[in-house]
Amino acid sequence: MKSEIQLTFENCKRENRPALLTYTVASDPNKKKSLQIINSIAKYADIIELGFPHSTPVGDGGQIQTSSNRAIKNGFKMRDTFQIANKFKKNYKNKPVILMGYYNMIYQYGENKFLKDCKKSGVSGIICVDLPWPENKDFAKKCKKKSINFIQLLAPTTTKDRMRKIIKDSHDMVYYISMLSTTGGKLKVSPKKILQNYNKIRKINPNKNVVIGFGITDKTISSLKSAQGLVCGSFLCKTITDSLRLRHNPAEKLGKVVYNLKKKIL
Amino acid sequence: MSLKIRKGIPLIDQHDKNGMWGGKFGGNFVPETLKKPIEDLENLFSKLRKDKSFIKERDYYFENYVGTPTPLIRLDNLTDHLGGAQLWAKVVSENPGTAHKVYACIVHCLIAKRAGKRYVCTDTGAGMQGKNLAMVAKKFGLKAKIFMGLRDLVRQKKNVDVMKKYGAEVVPVTSGSQTLVDAVSESMRYWVANCQDVHMVIGSTVGPSIFVKISGYSTSQISRELKVQLIEEFGKIPNKLKLLNCVGGGSSAYGFWSEFIDYDKKHVSLIGVEAGGSKKSKLHAAPLSNNSKLGVLHGAKAYCIQDNDGQIGETESLSSGLDYPSVSPLHCFLKDSGRAEYTSATDEEALNAYKLVSKLENISPSLEPSHAFATAISLAPKLSKDTILCIDSCGHSLKDSDIIKEKLGFYTE
Ligand SMILES: Cc1ncc(COP(=O)(O)O)c(C=O)c1O
Numbered sequence: 001m002k003s004e005i006q007l008t009f010e011n012c013k014r015e016n017r018p019a020l021l022t023y024t025v026a027s028d029p030n031k032k033k034s035l036q037i038i039n040s041i042a043k044y045a046d047i048i049e050l051g052f053p054h055s056t057p058v059g060d061g062g063q064i065q066t067s068s069n070r071a072i073k074n075g076f077k078m079r080d081t082f083q084i085a086n087k088f089k090k091n092y093k094n095k096p097v098i099l100m101g102y103y104n105m106i107y108q109y110g111e112n113k114f115l116k117d118c119k120k121s122g123v124s125g126i127i128c129v130d131l132p133w134p135e136n137k138d139f140a141k142k143c144k145k146k147s148i149n150f151i152q153l154l155a156p157t158t159t160k161d162r163m164r165k166i167i168k169d170s171h172d173m174v175y176y177i178s179m180l181s182t183t184g185g186k187l188k189v190s191p192k193k194i195l196q197n198y199n200k201i202r203k204i205n206p207n208k209n210v211v212i213g214f215g216i217t218d219k220t221i222s223s224l225k226s227a228q229g230l231v232c233g234s235f236l237c238k239t240i241t242d243s244l245r246l247r248h249n250p251a252e253k254l255g256k257v258v259y260n261l262k263k264k265i266l
Numbered sequence: 267m268s269l270k271i272r273k274g275i276p277l278i279d280q281h282d283k284n285g286m287w288g289g290k291f292g293g294n295f296v297p298e299t300l301k302k303p304i305e306d307l308e309n310l311f312s313k314l315r316k317d318k319s320f321i322k323e324r325d326y327y328f329e330n331y332v333g334t335p336t337p338l339i340r341l342d343n344l345t346d347h348l349g350g351a352q353l354w355a356k357v358v359s360e361n362p363g364t365a366h367k368v369y370a371c372i373v374h375c376l377i378a379k380r381a382g383k384r385y386v387c388t389d390t391g392a393g394m395q396g397k398n399l400a401m402v403a404k405k406f407g408l409k410a411k412i413f414m415g416l417r418d419l420v421r422q423k424k425n426v427d428v429m430k431k432y433g434a435e436v437v438p439v440t441s442g443s444q445t446l447v448d449a450v451s452e453s454m455r456y457w458v459a460n461c462q463d464v465h466m467v468i469g470s471t472v473g474p475s476i477f478v479k480i481s482g483y484s485t486s487q488i489s490r491e492l493k494v495q496l497i498e499e500f501g502k503i504p505n506k507l508k509l510l511n512c513v514g515g516g517s518s519a520y521g522f523w524s525e526f527i528d529y530d531k532k533h534v535s536l537i538g539v540e541a542g543g544s545k546k547s548k549l550h551a552a553p554l555s556n557n558s559k560l561g562v563l564h565g566a567k568a569y570c571i572q573d574n575d576g577q578i579g580e581t582e583s584l585s586s587g588l589d590y591p592s593v594s595p596l597h598c599f600l601k602d603s604g605r606a607e608y609t610s611a612t613d614e615e616a617l618n619a620y621k622l623v624s625k626l627e628n629i630s631p632s633l634e635p636s637h638a639f640a641t642a643i644s645l646a647p648k649l650s651k652d653t654i655l656c657i658d659s660c661g662h663s664l665k666d667s668d669i670i671k672e673k674l675g676f677y678t679e
Contacts, residue, residue, distance in 0.1 A: 055577040059297040104562040108576035157302035
C-alpha cells in the first residue's frame with residue numbers, strides 16, 4: 001500500500017506543482033494555539049511538519065530556537081506532540097504529518113513507544129536532525145516495519161558515494177538541505193546551484209521524492225518551484241513571533257502567509 | 267553487566283566503528299552537514315598521529331611553548347596540616363595559558379594548519395579554552411572566534427580581556443542558560459554554517475567522537491610527564507597512589523590519568539570530582555556522581571543532566587569551567603567499568619579548599635581544581651602516611667579573583 005506521503009507527492013505531480021511542506025513547533029505558542037495554527041495552515045500546505053522542541057537544538061538558528069523555547073516555557077511535554085497530531089488528523093484525514101526533532105527526545109521517550117504513539121496518532125513520517133546515516137539504520141528499519149517514513153537528510157557536504165548509500169536506505173521521501181547553514185539562515189547559494197545539486201540527487205533514484213529545505217521564505221520560494229517539494233520553517237516561526245508581538249492571531253496570520261507561499265509556487 | 271577496558275590500548279582508541287565506547291557512550295549524533303567535515307578530520311588526525319614530523323612539531327611546542335614538564339611539587343604544609351596521606355600537586359597551570367587547555371589548542375591549531383583552514387572557532391566556559399585558543403591561534407597565524415555564554419562573559423571577564431588582547435573575536439551567547447552548554451551549541455552551529463573554511467575546536471573531551479579523541483590525545487601529555495616525575499621522585503609508581511582531578515567535560519582528568527588506567531585500581535586509584543553546586547541548592551553540574559541518565563548532547567551519548575522528556579537540565583556551579591550538564595564518554599566508560607570513581611564537591615567546599623591551599627602553599631588553584639583539592643582535603647586525614655594523593659592543579663585562580671574576593675573578602679594570587 002502506498003503511504004500518505006507518497007500519495008501526496010503523486011497528487012502534486014499530477015497538479016504539476018511542488019508539494020508545500022510547513023514546519024511549526026508543537027505547543028508554540030501553546031498547545032491549543034499550535035493546533036489552531038496547523039489547522040489553518042493545512043488548507044494550503046500539503047504536508048505538515050510538526051517539530052517537537054528541544055532545549056539544545058544544535059542545527060537550528062534563532063527563529064526556531066525562539067519558537068522552541070516559547071513552547072518549552074509554556075509547558076510542552078513530549079506527549080503533547082502526539083495529542084496535537086491526533087487531533088489534527090481528525091480534521092485532515094489524509095494530510096500527512098511528519099514529526100521533526102532531536103534524537104534525545106526520542107531516546108528518552110523510548111524508540112518503540114515513540115513509534116507506537118506515532119502510529120496511534122496518525123503520524124506518517126519522522127525527521128531526526130541529529131541521527132544521521134548510518135547511526136539511524138536500526139531506527140529507520142523499525143520505522144519501516146511500522147510503515148512510518150524515516151526521512152533521510154542530504155547536505156551540500158554529502159559525498160556522491162554517501163548519497164547513494166543513504167538514498168538506498170531511504171523510504172519515500174528525502175530531504176535536501178540547500179546550503180551550509182543552520183535553519184533560519186539567509187539563502188546564500190544561488191537557486192540555480194541548489195537545483196543543480198538537487199537534480200544530481202534526483203538522478204540517483206528518480207523514484208524518491210526529494211524536497212528542499214533551509215532558507216525558504218516568501219522571497220525565495222518561487223525560484224525553487226521546479227523541485228518536488230519545498231519546506232518552509234523558520235520563516236513561519238518568525239511570523240508567529242511577530243504576530244505575538246503585534247497581538248495578532250497567529251493562526252489567522254499563518255494561514256494567510258502559507259496561502260501566499262502556495263500562490264507563489266503554483 | 268560492567269564494561270571492560272582493554273589493556274595496552276589508549277582509552278581514546280577503544281571505540282567501535284561508530285565512535286562508541288563500551289558500545290554505549292560517545293558516537294556522532296550530528297546533523298548530516300557535519301558528517302563529511304568530521305570524516306575528513308578523522309582521516310587527517312589518524313594520518314597525523316602516525317606522522318613523525320607532526321609529532322615532532324607537537325613535541326616542539328609542548329617543550330618550548332608550554333614548557334615541559336610542568337612541576338610536580340610536594341605540599342608539605344598541607345600534608346602536615348591535615349595529617350595522613352602525603353599531598354602532591356602537579357601544577358599544570360604553570361604554562362603560558364595557565365590551564366591544561368593549552369595542549370589541545372596546540373594540537374588543534376597544528377591540525378587546522380595542515381587542513382588548510384585559516385579560521386578556528388571554539389566554546390569556552392571559564393574562558394581558559396578561549397584564552398588558550400586565542401593565544402595559540404595568534405601564534406600560528408589563525409583567526410579565532412570564541413563563543414562564550416553571557417553569564418560566563420561577565421563572571422570570567424579577566425579571561426575575556428586576554429582573548430581580546432590576542433585578537434580573537436569573542437561572541438556572547440545569549441540563548442538558554444548563557445553558560446558553557448550554550449557556548450558549545452553556538453560554536454557547533456557556527457561550524458555547521460562555515461565548515462568549509464573553519465576548523466572547530468571543542469574545549470574538552472566531549473562532542474562528536476573525533477573531538478573526544480583529539481582532546482584526550484592532547485592532554486595525555488600531562489600523565490606522560492607525571493609518570494616520569496613520579497618514578498624520579500619515588501623510584502617507582504608509589505604503591506598507594508590516588509590521582510584526583512576535577513571533571514567538567516573531563517579532558518583534564520583524562521589527560522592526568524591516561525598513562526595510569528592500565529594499573530590495578532588498588533595500586534593507582536582515579537578519583538574524579540564534579541561540581542556539586544551551592545550546598546543550598548539542588549542544582550549541580552555533576553552527572554556522574556548523581557547517576558544522571560544516559561542522553562545525547564552535542565553529538566555524543568553520555569550521562570547527562572536532563573528531565574524525563576530529554577530536555578537538557580539546568581546546572582549550577584560557581585566554577586564556570588565545570589558548569590556543563592554532560593560529561594565525556596570516556597568518563598562514562600571509566601565509571602561503568604569501575605576503573606574510576608566520581609564524587610562531587612560543593613561551591614563552598616571548593617572555596618574553603620582554595621583558601622586553605624593558597625594560604626599554606628605557594629600555589630593558587632582556580633575554582634575548578636579547588637574542587638579536587640576539596641576532596642583531597644577531606645580524604646587525606648583518613649589515609650595512611652604512605653598514601654600519595656596527587657592533585658592536578660589544572661588552572662590558575664587569577665581569572666576567579668573577583669568571585670573569590672566577593673565570597674571570601676580577599677584574594678591572594
Ligand atoms: C581551570 C579549569 N579546570 C578544569 C576545567 C574543566 O576541564 P575539563 O573539561 O577538562 O574537565 C576547566 C574548563 O574550562 C578549566 O578552565
